[in-house]
Amino acid sequence: MRTQVGIVGAGPAGLLLSHMLARRGVDSVVVEARSRSHVEQRVRAGVLEHPTVELLRAEEVGDRMDAQGMPHDGISLLFDDALHHIDFADLVGRGIVVYGQQEVVKDLIAARLRDGGTVEFEAADVALHGLTTDRPSITFTDTAGIVREIECDVVAGCDGFHGVSRRAFAPTVVERTYPFGWLGILAKAAPTRDELVYANSDRGFALYSMRSPEITRLYLQVPADEDAARWSDARIWDELGARLAGIPVNEGPLLERPSVTGMRSMVAEPMRHGRLFLAGDAAHIVPPTGAKGMNLAIADVAVLADALEDLLRRGSSRGVDAYSATCLRRVWRAEQFSSFMTSMLHRYGPDSEHGDAFGRALQLSQLRYTASSRAAATSLAENYTGLPHGGPA
Incomplete structure (x- = not known):
């Protein structure tokens, strides 16, 4: 199999990246260790930031979110036996939408399959090869027991904390439990x-x-x-x-x-190794108090999709060279905010x-x-x- 971008992981990050690349004329294949039913049913985060909502709409995968999501203009803090309202709409002129991660995944899978995209579910023994060359590849065993290889120009590691992508090299990892x-x-x-x-x-x-x-x-x-x-x-x-x-x-x-x-925090630096680019939980974990996990993954993808379009369609490496530093600025802001919320509330x-x-x-x-x-x-x-x-x- 030959494609431009091999993507490991069919969570929100991997699926949205594949969708965004397709809309930019870049081919990709997604490889996922779990079954389609599993990834569509696992309950995870449910808060979508305003930039996440706007991106899903811009990429034309937000119709069901708009129909079924629950817009919120604020939150309340309960302490000293009283509720204290934080009015987002008044303070910053925007809010959030409550819409489950599994629903985002369903929308993205439907969009990829509708548009002829390839998502290989239940892929076993996934391994990455040649990451520091200009022809990296991904091997896996399919549901028929056949070992298959995907040759690509770039690998995107969107397979979470326990996936193979982060373990494919030795980034500097800092953690707090x-x-x-x-x-x-x-x-x-x-x-x-x-x-x-x-x-x-x-x-x-x-x-x-x-x-x-x-x-x-x-x-x-x-x-x-x-x-x-x-x-x-x-x-x-x-x-x-x-x-x-x-x-x-x-x-x-x-x-x-x-x-x-x-509850833990983790950041892996850099988020790039040769032709491998980490996104989402493969590169960073935040405690859920700040509602940042899925939103950070989608923010990574928003940067990576543009960078890969520049690399693979225009021959410019400027975006991919800046990818890690660009994403990590936002990652560390989210880490600080999540730590602040956690220490203030627990x-x-x-x-x-x-x-x-x-x-x-x-x-x-x-x-x-x-x-x-x-x-x-x-x-x-x-x-x-x-x-x-x-x-x-």
């Missing part, structure tokens, strides 16, 4: 709020969010090594009621078993510098300042709704 995780549930229950609520409680952090007018998505801060099996449905609802005090919560059957997501243990009486007082001071100062609220709104793709950060 947080001492807690999120216990998440997806419930068949109508939301009682129009916007997300981030709660700082004496019992720990909680997040009230939603996925549709019929489905609520909720999270509880738990220890990083917590066993989700220890949490019965009744215990989860009781704890949510305690941490979201004063906010009515509709209870309903859980659509999936509770799971615990660890309860730390008493042995932590953030969890003693002094640290707790500082945390509440920051929350009160953010909720009362227009300048502080504007900074939160600007970062939460998203900075321009490829711009200074």
Whole structure:
């Protein structure tokens, strides 16, 4: 098989890159280890920044998002037993859209297959070769057990933290692991709020969010090594009621078993090795508090698609040479914002510098300042709704 860009990973980053390249006259093939049904059903992020929404519309894959997504003009912070509204529309003139990552993936797969694109699902033993040459390749075993090879000009590694792309070379990796995780549930229950609520409680952090007018998505801060099996449905609802005090919560059957997501930050530098370009979780991880994961992946792709068009259609390497530095400016801004939100909202243990009486007082001071100062609220709104793709950060 011969193509211009071999893409590893059929998540939002890989699929959107393939779609954008096709619209620019550049051929690609996507290779994915999982089945189509798996990638279309795995529940992940649900908040789309304003630049993400605008890009999906511009690339003509935003119709279902516009029809079914839930626009939000702000969020609320819950602390000191009161709700404090952060009005994005008033502060920065833009908002966000709640639309599940799996829905974005469905839209992109449908668009690629409609347009004759190639997505190789259930590809086993994926390996990358010749990355420092001008003829890299990808090998994999297909569903019939046949070993196949894709010869290409460029490889895009969009296969996440555990994929083969980041392990194909030795970037400098810096990490931070947080001492807690999120216990998440997806419930068949109508939301009682129009916007997300981030709660700082004496019992720990909680997040009230939603996925549709019929489905609520909720999270509880738990220890990083917590066993989700220890949490019965009744215990989860009781704890949510305690941490979201004063906010009515509709209870309903859980659509999936509770799971615990660890909280960590990771950045791999550089995001390029020869003809391999990393994008999304293959290059960086953020804690979910700032709602940045999928949006960062899409921001990477927005830069990479233009750079690859310049390289493969015009013979200019200027964009690909600047790719890593351009993306990392935005990545580090998102890392700082996500760390800020995480430290402001979560309860730390008493042995932590953030969890003693002094640290707790500082945390509440920051929350009160953010909720009362227009300048502080504007900074939160600007970062939460998203900075321009490829711009200074």
